[in-house]
Amino acid sequence: MNGLRALLVDDEEEFVSTLVEWLDYRGVTAGYAIDGEKALEMLQKASYDVVVVDLKLPGMSGVELVHIVRKAYPKLPIIMITGRGSGRDQEYEKPEGVYDFLPKPIDISELVTKMKEAIEANEHRQP
Amino acid sequence: MNTGNRNSDSRDRLLYACLAFSGQITASVTHELNNVLGTIDQVAGLLEDLAATPASEVTVAVERLSTLTDRLNRQTERGVTLTKRLNTFAHMGDHITVECNLNDLLENIAGLTQRIANMQRVELKTTLPNHDITVRTNPLFLSHLLFLCTKKALSLADRDVVLEIRLSQCDEEAEVTIEAPCHETAADRVQEDDFELLRSRLPVVITEQLSDEGIRIGVKLSTGGR
Numbered sequence: 195m196n197g198l199r200a201l202l203v204d205d206e207e208e209f210v211s212t213l214v215e216w217l218d219y220r221g222v223t224a225g226y227a228i229d230g231e232k233a234l235e236m237l238q239k240a241s242y243d244v245v246v247v248d249l250k251l252p253g254m255s256g257v258e259l260v261h262i263v264r265k266a267y268p269k270l271p272i273i274m275i276t277g278r279g280s281g282r283d284q285e286y287e288k289p290e291g292v293y294d295f296l297p298k299p300i301d302i303s304e305l306v307t308k309m310k311e312a313i314e315a316n317e318h319r320q321p
Numbered sequence: 322m323n324t325g326n327r328n329s330d331s332r333d334r335l336l337y338a339c340l341a342f343s344g345q346i347t348a349s350v351t352h353e354l355n356n357v358l359g360t361i362d363q364v365a366g367l368l369e370d371l372a373a374t375p376a377s378e379v380t381v382a383v384e385r386l387s388t389l390t391d392r393l394n395r396q397t398e399r400g401v402t403l404t405k406r407l408n409t410f411a412h413m414g415d416h417i418t419v420e421c422n423l424n425d426l427l428e429n430i431a432g433l434t435q436r437i438a439n440m441q442r443v444e445l446k447t448t449l450p451n452h453d454i455t456v457r458t459n460p461l462f463l464s465h466l467l468f469l470c471t472k473k474a475l476s477l478a479d480r481d482v483v484l485e486i487r488l489s490q491c492d493e494e495a496e497v498t499i500e501a502p503c504h505e506t507a508a509d510r511v512q513e514d515d516f517e518l519l520r521s522r523l524p525v526v527i528t529e530q531l532s533d534e535g536i537r538i539g540v541k542l543s544t545g546g547r
Contacts, residue, residue, distance in 0.1 A: 205439075206356045208392055212363040219370050250352070253442045253480060277355045298355055299362035 199241070200224040200309060203233040203259065204248040204275070209298075216302055222309070230254030230262075237267065244309045249276040249295075257289055264291045271312035275300060331518065338515040339414075342465045349436050350407045357400040364389050364396075406432045413461040421463070423454045423488055423495055423542075430464045431486050434471055442480040443501065445471075448487040454495045456542050458523065463542075466519040470499050470527070470538045473516075477503040477536045495542045502535040 200217065204210040205228050214224040225240070227233035230251055237245075245263060249256040260272055272291055277298040288295060293312035296305060368389060371381050409429050431447045438445045471486065478484055478501035487498045520527060528539040 206360065208396065209356055209360040209363060212360060212367060212389075212392065216363055216367040216370065219367065250440065252440050277352050277359065299359040302363075302366055 198222045198243050198306075198309060198313075200244050200246060201233060201236055201242040202226045202246045203228075203230065203251065203256070204246075205229060205250075205252050206248075213300060213302075217306070220302060220306055222306060230256075230259035233259060234262065234266075237263065237270075242270065243313055244271045244273065246273045246275060246305070246309070249274055260289045260292060264289075269316060271309075271316040273305075273308055273312055334514065335518050335522065338518060339461060339465060342468060342515075343410075345437075346410060346433050346468075347407070350403055350433060353436050354400060354403055357396050357403065360396045361393060361400075364393050402432070410464070413464060418457060418459055420455055421458050421460045423456060423497070424449045426460060426464060427467070427486060427488050427497065430467055431471075434468060437472070438475055438484060441475055441478070443475055443478050444483045446483050446485045448485060450488060450490060452490075454488060454490050454544060456495060456544050458542065462519055462523055463525075466516075466523060466525065467497060467499075467540065469516050469519070470497075470540060473529075474499045474501045474503075474536045474538055477501070477531070479503050490544065493544050495544050497540045497542075499538045499540075500535060503531075504533075 198221070200222055202210050202213060202217075202224055204213075204226065207226075207228055210226040210228070214226050217224045225236060225242075227236050230253060233245070233247075247256045247259055247263075251259065254262075256274060260274070263270060263272060268291075271293055273294055273296060274288070274292050275296045275298055293315060294308050296308060368386075371379070371386075406429050409425075410433060427449065428447055431445050435445050467486075471484070474484055482502045484499065484501035487500070489496050489498070524543060526539075526541040528541075530537045
């Protein structure tokens with residue numbers, strides 16, 4: 195699964211840009227958006243293998259973004275990240291189509307593994 | 322219900338409201354601190370990967386290292402500021418009534434509320450006079466009241482606007498005004514019970530104006546000639 199392309203959506207620009215740089219070093223080509231509207235623009239302009247969305251975003255929330263992405267790009271795997279105390283956020287149920295929740299700070303190896311798993315799981319779901 | 326029960330009920334509600342307020346502030350700031358630590362962790366991880374790569378395989382430009390260390394410095398500074406603000410906030414309940422510097426109190430509460438505003442795509446701007454204004458008050462109650470006023474204005478404010486919190490003094494009165502452009506006329510969504518409870522415990526006069534230009538909330542306090 196070489197040449198993985200990921201879109202990361204997080205309003206913490208220094209956090210997400212560093213993660214993009216680090217993922218690049220680990221062989222994942224990633225782009226980032228700092229809010230939901232910009233993420234949707236980027237999804238229209240380029241194709242990605244997986245999207246990683248922060249639960250808390252300014253304006254459109256992460257959950258709202260996931261719902262829109264699921265409708266517009268039903269085959270695109272989604273992973274959510276959260277800065278809350280618990281990785282498996284108790285206040286929010288995992289929205290349909292979200293492969294997994296990951297807590298911040300992000301373990302890069304775990305993130306890459308989850309991305310690959312999410313893509314594989316999605317491929318197996320295809321008819 | 323007799324007077325004793327009513328007073329006890331009111332005290333309980335106020336205590337719960339203050340605890341909930343402290344919880345909201347702490348949750349927001351610790352969330353932000355987690356982002357700070359997360360960024361530092363990413364930079365450290367990337368540096369670790371770069372350091373572990375044999376020199377024959379990769380050349381790390383000095384500019385790249387400099388960008389990463391700048392990022393570490395900025396995030397550390399941000400973390401220190403947030404910790405200081407949270408610590409100042411935590412000490413507000415140390416005394417019931419104190420001589421309180423309104424400039425400092427306002428700056429701190431605005432700093433602690435910034436992230437909540439950012440989530441609604443509103444920028445907070447604090448305008449302070451060039452002299453200190455002090456009042457004798459309960460700093461926790463006053464902070465809570467100003468937080469609720471700010472949240473009320475935020476709930477009505479348009480997106481991508483500046484919400485201004487301004488402190489001024491006229492004779493023996495200090496006034497905090499909270500203003501933001503808005504086009505919404507729906508009823509506010511702030512917990513009115515808490516608002517009234519705090520208003521009744523503090524010697525303040527609150528005015529609210531909702532017009533075509535926006536929302537304006539004024540909180541007047543007596544400086545007692547200080």
